[in-house]
Amino acid sequence: EAFAIERYSHVMHIVSNVEGILNEGMTSIDVLKATFPAGTLTGAPKVHAMELIDQLEPTKRGLYGGACGYLSYAGDMDVAIAIRTGIVKDQTLYVQAAAGIVADSVPELEWQETEAKARALLRASELVEEGLE
Incomplete structure (x- = not known):
């Protein structure tokens, strides 16, 4: 489903679930490396934005903006961004x-x-x- 509106107690979000088939030789870890930290939380261009965040923010983000979910022994993965x-x-x-x-x-x-x-x-x-x- 794409662009679904979810209502919560204090905010509303437009939500899209994304799925796909990995190219041969790619793993769930490759997906994590390519997508985290998410550009929506760092800015663009991503690497430069991350450098600025490191310089300007007084404390580390910790779990915030990271992946929260599971990775199975079979290589299946289901994660969300900890926003x-x-x-x-x-x-x-x-x-x-x-x-x-x-x-x-x-x-x-x-x-x-x-x-x-x-x-x-x-x-x-x-x-x-x-x-x-």
Whole structure:
């Protein structure tokens, strides 16, 4: 299915599932190497954008933007891009989310979008805390 609209508690996404047949001699690992990190999260040109991210962002992205899924012994793979992450370390929740910046982006609106995306993880954390009290 291509360009399906999925609605979530705080945002909506246009979603397309992509599948294909690998050329002979190629493996799932080759696919991962070719597609991650995703250009949608790094920018273009990809390598230069990644260099800029490394210079400008004060902390490493960690799992954010990486592949989350499975790779079987048979070579089958099903992964998604980790575009909103929640990591708990030393009793502290670290949430990562972002918005896509393009030439005509309005910074305030992009910030609001980022907050909306992070809000779902923050709300889930609040609900867990309330249930533990």
